[in-house]
Amino acid sequence: MRFSGFRVFAEAIKGHTGWRSLWRNPDPKPAYDYVIVGGGGHGLSTAYYLARTFRQSRIAVLEKGWLGSGNVGRNTTIIRSNYLLAGNEPFYEFSMKLWEGLEQELNFNAMVSQRGIINLFHTDAQRDAFRRRGNAMMLAGADGRLLSREELRAMVPFLNYNNARFPVKGGLMQPRAGTARHDGVAWGYARGADSHGVDLIQNCEVKGFRVDREKVRGVETSRGYIAAEKVGVAVAGSSGRVMAMAGMRLPIETHVLQAFVTEGLKPTIPGVITFGAGHFYISQSDKGGLVFGGDIDGYNSYAQRGNLPVVEGVAENGIAMMPMIGRARLLRMWGGLVDMSMDGSPIIDRTHIDGLYFNGGWCYGGFKATPASGYAFAHLLATGSPHETARAYRFDRFARGYVIDERGAGAQPNLH
Amino acid sequence: MTRLAGGLINRSQSLNFTFDGRRYQGHPGDTLASALLANGVRLVGRSFKYHRPRGVLSAGSEEPNALVELRTGARQEPNTRATVVELFEGLEARSQNRWPSLGFDALAINDLLSPFFTAGFYYKTFMWPKGLWEKLYEPAIRKAAGLGRLSMEADPDTYDKGFLHCDLLVIGGGAAGLAAALTAARSGARAILADEDFRLGGRLLCELETLDGAPATDWIAALETEFDSLPNLRVMRRTTVFGIYDHGIYGAVERVSDHLAQPGARVRQTLWRITAKRAVLAAGATERPIAFADNDRPGIMLAGAMRAYANRWAACPSETVAVFTNNDDGHRTARDLASKGVHIAAVIDARPKATALADYRVITGGMVTASRGRLGLKSIEVHANGRSEWIECGALGVSGGWNPNVHLASHNCGRPIWNDVLQAFLPGEDGPSGVLPAGAAAGHFSTAKTLRSGAAAALRALNVLGIAAALPSLPRSEESRYGVAPIFHVPGRKRAWVDFQNDVTMKDIKLAHAENMRAVEHLKRYTTLGMATDQGKTANVTGLAVMAELTGKTIPETGTTIFRPPYTPVALSVLGGGDAGPHFRPRRLTPTHHWAKAQGAVFVEAGQWMRAQYYPRPGETHWRQSVDREARAVRSAVGLCDVTTLGKVDVQGADAGEFLNRLYSNVMATLKVGRVRYGLMLREDGFAYDDGTCARLAKDHYVVTTTTANAGLVYRNMEFARQCLWPDLDVQIFSTTEAWAQIAVAGPKSRALLARIVGGFDLSNEAFPFMACAELTVCGGLRARLFRISFSGELAYEVAVPARYGHALMERLVEVGADLGVTPYGVEALSVLRIDKGHAAGPELNGQTTAAMVGLGSMVSQKKDSVGAVMSRREGLAGDRRRLVGLRPVDPAGKVVSGSHLFAEDAPQSFDTDQGWVTSACYSPHVGSMIGLGFLENGDERLGEVIVAANPLEGESARLRVVPACFVDPEGERLRD
Amino acid sequence: MLIPHPLLGLRDAQEFTYLGDARLIDRPDPTAPDAEAAFCDYVFLRDNQAGAHRELWFHEQGDRSWLVVTRDTVTHEVLCAELARDVALSRARCSK
């Protein structure tokens, strides 16, 4: 069924009796060519591109809970391609380009909204580092602007310009960055994958891998054994647990990242703004809630919740940056599990087991990568070779010394 | 006027307030909602999507409809629930999400267009043409969405934060909470009773039933008197426990002065972090409505709320009311209102059998199937026994049963458990540990059971803690039964609201079901059920029940979404906890700060430190003039710079040398006493991360320095090495960064200057050569340390004295060095001087670079192990051919810009051809042009080559010549002079 | 969270800085023939358990002790806390 304003109109006239399931509820088949473990954003987009772009068939996505219950269901919805390093920036810019055509391609309005992101800087050294980054963005064909304090003030007059402990000196802006409706992205990919014949199987937990002579044969699940030629794992947050079933230890720790939303408010903040003197980022959803977050709690955790000190810290940073949000009320706080990798960058690679592939380590920033991650993973699964923008995301970069460390924080996940 | 007799309001005093500009009066004890109802105001707001006229639904914090903008100016508070606002003199409130007025709202057109605006319609349209989303559709949606407005001004009020510890925290001050608090208070346990209301009693305040034959308020008053006499109990009114966190930490907000017209000098609210060994959750229960056609009109409210307004606040929305119920509790509302002279048009009981509690008409087996009254209820249609009739009433109390408030008990991702008898969820077992639900929150609905359960829960908690306690005698009270039928909605074709605020109707849930959005999380996210400011407190269970019915599953199979903090919305200001302006973070001042300030220095933030950036002199109009002068003074005479901010660590012990050997990549154990060595530290992953100096004061005593930025990190890593890696070494470390004021005395005349303060100490090159150190006295006997080290490349020293003398020492040096041209310099000149010399600093040691890249590869000793040595040999690090080089513009007037990327001349510019970047740049008065440092591919082999520094971000590009990364005295003769 | 400091009793986790897996105490022998591989494992790979996890916390705002805390990463329940120095010494390694 094709969606359009006309269709909505026509259905309204006839009382909405014509709408059909956005996807089927198939039972798992005994065997597939491709089994994607994880029905979050990355798993769904992988399946979609495998079927649509790489023309593969006999594909299943196995989801332990409900579709979109991964981090695509609990993030702060920011999309951007403002990275520094050669291993990252072209990949994220590829993702941004996919975002820009996503809704038309999927025939689903995921509310991709390019209202821009501004990273504030507060010192000359930060400005220089941002200039280096902004130039890297330009080299990758992305967009960027270095804003002076005056330009910034004209654009976002509500920041604390008067008595800030760390005065704002300017900002690095990426005008094409913005936000997207996170659930809508998952549903759009799910609907798209389903329409290309992918079996989306919910409430199906993978309990183990069947491996024979260093080759994966299939997966044991809560709904029985499913044979597969190739298995792609995209379960950020649970990567360690799932890959342990394949006998792997990963350069990843699982941490909890909290996020927050206020009560709905009339338009307050135009785009995305990030604080440079602490951990805080904020945007406003189309519904009116201010959506914001800050640092990870900082300890290994598989509990989808965080603790109060981070809540206080985030609020404190937010008010320091923009004092006018003080009387807005926090409506809900939640926590998601993130794969914090040892260099802060992801992994899209084959494993030592033939036919078993891994996609993870997205830290707190996997949402923006959803299109490119799925595309690149599908590329790897279908062709056996990495996508050109994802070549650096290898497992062996750690052993060989080619880490992609945007922050220069070293092998300590909670510092990335 | 619909003010009744009785109630807990103080009629002897009147309070003036306005709503949408109209003046009204209420009394102390009123909430804004009760005062509005008492004034006959039923229409108070508009819904989120369809802009439907709405009135007060509830009498508590679960309110979805009666949201107002409270106060004016910078204190404007959007989305404030009128049901919890205490009335104060001069209160101003306005309705929101309407234009031009509450009575006539242009966007009410949405209600007519509602056939198009079904759940998730926006996912299916607004996609063409592509560019119009940001330009047209989205701005229109954003403008229509949202609710209230922020003032866009900084919050003028102050907020506090505090910490409390106790044995038992009692959450909720109703019957169960009071009984629990009483039990704990008498046991001597340290207890806290926190209640969100301004008056203790909870539901007891809203009922006419007696305790020991007397009004409940008598018992409460006696209890309050006893509580006041017990120092081990802290009673916190107006305090909402909003979240439960790990290990018994509770977040609570006390509204200290929200009930006052102006907070005056008081804080507005306080955030309390309560660490409690156990908690009794006596949070009560929330009534739920029944969904029927047009069940959202102003005047239709929860039956329990209607009773609360009548009994506690002596307010009633109409003189004629009806009640629609599926349980026994609805009849109490009819009974109580009838007793106050309100005409009861009918009680419609959905159950086949029901007994009237007073003289009113009961329609059993009945359903309300429709309602009339655009801006306020006029009549309802009742269907019973195959017949329909219209009944006139100005208000309808609806009771669909009571939901225990399991919210807090379900934090930490706990799952509540369905109870078929109560037709409600009860607290589960997997929520926060140490929390004991009691009273209505645990499913006990009669007053007697509630009291007993509160006391028993406290007793259980105290027993576990080993605190002896006894059950207090509890007053005699009602023990009526609560029977409820599983009826959540009335079948029909018109829209019946489930989530009032977000306008989620039965139709939307059916559509979600049809489109396979059946998982409870899909239902929520697709329809926005339960995502409004009330988080679905009155909506979620009904929504689940309807979805369960559609899928043919049971309610427990359907499950709930996750309960997340906060229980009720909390202002960001109070979470931020106070001063996020100039006192957002501590300000660290150097020992010469006040001196520098007196000199007119301009300061700059360096982490938490404030450092003198430069010292403008009269006539200097641009910072560059000051900085150039300061840098020249160091190269030609002598300059003074406070370098106290560098981290200093005292390292002592028999194995101090061996310890440092393992931390620094170069050898430290062989350093002679009285000498200093430059040291480089690697992280264990092999990258460089900090540098500094190591001075050996005695065989078993070193003082090492770190960079300003990494002082804390290096200290932590040293403790890690000492305690975790090599605990058998005899080493003791202490940070002494703050204890010593350290002043760099740099320049060819530095020796001459220092000679004037060191008494007889021999400063000659022979006696005190480059990289020497000593303990000595200065200025007539002041303990000091002297290091002959140089960051500027000139003959230079750093002298350290106890911090409280830093100020005076600076003054003295300036005084005695006037004839030498002594010049204080700030961090800008410091930076120019170090770029001149090619010393790596923060921009070069940014955590992404290797020792070899900064030209210090030879410092990584191959003879010994040290942290990071093994990993620095990995292919990617060892093979990295980028090297630190100096950069000079080919055009002497040209610019060098930090952050530019480097390319071979004539090469295309892309990531693939990127050869490095400019790390640092400045104007060098010594060189007479801008200079820079940068990392360049094979840079050490490309000296003399002209390259391009591209800065497309700002549309600039420059041709630079590659030179050695040292622009001054490359042989280092000045240092050793 | 509260950390049961072996010397100071229950202390708020906010006083601590978290490092990670307590295996970081077991620094490999840099002179072993497979030192580079052993260090790669030590520096980069983690068990990342869901369940009881031995981990290092530094009492940075307190007594500057490094602790080995055993904590369930699923429930956050703390099972035990020891001074890291004692743990390291009990390995009876001699680093000289």
Place this chain on the structure above:
Amino acid sequence: MTDLRPITALGTVTPGYASFGALDLRENAGLALASLALRRGTLEPTPFGLTLPEPGRWVAWQGVAALCTGPDQWMIEAEGRAELDFSAELKQVAPGCSVTEQTDGWVAIEIVSRAGTGLEALLSKLVNIDLANFGPGGATRTGLEHMSCFVIRRGDVHAAVLGARSSAGSLWHALETAAKRLEEKVA
């Protein structure tokens, strides 16, 4: 003696002092401080006759006092001896120990309640310490408004906060603000 004139941590010649209701805040500029750490194999000394306290405790004896700062580590205080080389004196009486001069590393703010109340209310606004277990003789290091401080309960109505000297002004501001708000609450 040197002819240089010292300034206090708060940047003035005379120590800071302020009074809010029942609470007095006083900068203790004369307090000498030195840290003492046991070396391997050394026995616990009894400097100036002090029996070094257990973790979490502070003891005072004839003008000197000690608080435990960590395993085998203490901070030794000496009232009114900031101008003397106190660490040298301590070295004499703690042979074989590592001693580090700390006098100028800290600002010490003494908080005294003249009326006997308000001290705990003040501390509860500033530090996350269970005050029921923090009677006289208690001492601990903890966070206070993003600063790391020692808090010492010198007596029923007397506590001291030791913070980093460089942020003395911020610490004073925090204490002053909290004390002022208590005063307003009483009023």
